[in-house]
């Protein structure tokens with residue numbers, strides 16, 4: 001029987017079985033073939049999360065078909081098949097597993113290089129055909145040769161470390177890596193031209209970007225050392241496939257190992273059936289270990305995203321990594337924003353997040369996103385997430401600022417969220433996370449001190465002070481079946497503010513008459529969920 005109350009996780013490609021274990025029973029898992037467009041567009045309508053590898057195209061059309069999608073998870077590194085800006089526009093988080101398969105990909109590049117250098121696939125084939133042709137397969141040693149790495153990122157470095165064991169000289173081209181870092185790895189950084197001229201073998205480990213697409217074409221291959229071996233286990237289209245096939249046929253390139261193609265999946269390529277070229281169907285990440293890691297990494301991220309929590313591997317969330325100290329403040333700051341949105345339910349012109357005390361020593365760049373989620377909770381109809389909060393702020397003309405102050409007179413750390421409305425009205429709410437139990441507390445509203453747990457439903461009344469108000473409010477709430485769990489009053493002169501934590505949400509039909517009976521100028525209900 002289908003339990004519709006659980007979030008629906010739609011798996012659109014074959015993933016490691018560990019994904020299901022990592023997702024657990026808290027979600028309903030459904031399957032669809034992500035390459036069957038019509039089926040995908042239908043299935044995604046009810047999905048809270050979508051899990052893919054590289055074959056499912058997740059673009060604006062998919063986001064338009066969704067009703068409650070919160071996260072797209074790519075079980076792997078590359079996001080070529082996910083339109084990240086469209087996801088951001090729709091408030092959908094995109095996560096990947098950036099390190100899950102890097103070792104496997106590096107090992108595959110090594111395997112391809114060795115397979116080409118020793119012509120292993122072709123030799124294997126002769127024996128399958130019952131032919132013993134030893135003299136046909138004369139390979140080359142790597143020892144003493146120069147190996148050029150194009151793109152010295154995560155996989156480029158792992159490849160370099162592994163291939164170093166073969167006694168090679170390593171050079172690399174990567175304009176974004178410092179010579180000092182390369183030197184640490186025992187690698188000399190050179191220009192692409194010099195790398196082509198000096199390398200006996202070249203392995204490409206670039207992302208596919210407008211800058212890198214077609215980086216190695218006929219011109220570059222012609223400049224390369226004659227007989228060079230070229231490996232591409234990064235992305236199809238980085239090397240011009242026609243030009244590479246021609247260069248191998250002419251002997252300018254000694255051989256090539258290719259795992260990735262400009263169009264995938266494919267059964268046709270100029271690189272197929274060329275002696276000296278070894279091809280694999282995008283197998284770089286196809287190991288038990290990499291698939292397990294990718295699956296469990298994204299399953300963890302999906303669980304966090306569905307819980308509305310910050311996800312470290314999210315690629316379309318501003319604010320960067322969130323430290324242990326900052327994490328408990330994310331829900332609190334969102335609640336402070338929710339109080340502001342109850343006090344003034346129109347979009348403000350500016351929001352300031354002021355961080356005082358110990359927390360001011362941390363990177364708190366993510367806190368404004370949490371504040372905006374709360375501030376916009378009553379302003380926009382669409383879901384407000386860590387992903388689209390900055391875009392919404394920009395669209396609504398809301399400026400956002402973080403201010404840090406090391407001093408915090410009464411609390412180890414204190415966060416104040418201040419919102420200024422178009423007419424200049426300012427509201428501010430402060431809170432802290434207290435004790436080992438990390439209790440979220442509201443400690444100040446518009447300059448008045450309180451000490452109230454930020455949970456459940458909180459009612460706020462501003463009224464002219466006189467005896468008996470508390471009693472009247474309590475009686476009327478009691479008649480409506482609402483129990484008061486905590487109550488505090490801040491009184492100055494003739495004016496008072498009462499905050500009550502009650503045991504259930506209170507709607508305006510109950511609340512407005514209560515406000516009227518005590519002459520309150522403001523009556524608000526804040527639901528913290």
Ligand SMILES: NC(=O)c1ccc[n+]([C@@H]2O[C@H](COP(=O)([O-])OP(=O)(O)OC[C@H]3O[C@@H](n4cnc5c(N)ncnc54)[C@H](O)[C@@H]3O)[C@@H](O)[C@H]2O)c1
Pocket residue numbers: 077078101102105150151152153154155156173174175176177205206207208209211212233234235259260282283284285286
């Ligand atoms: N075959 C597979 O199954 C498989 C598996 C995993 C990753 N990949 C691919 O491998 C590639 C590398 O992945 P990674 O995790 O190492 O990425 P990475 O981001 O860690 O490294 C990429 C490196 O390329 C460099 N770079 C970017 N633009 C450049 C340019 N114009 N010229 C020179 N260098 C440039 C960057 O500075 C960076 O150091 C990616 O394309 C990824 O999608 C393939």
Ligand SMILES: O=C(O)CC[C@@H](O)C(=O)O
Pocket residue numbers: 053054075076077078079101282284285286
């Ligand atoms: O096997 C895959 O899913 C793709 C592997 C790799 O190219 C990646 O981008 O992670």
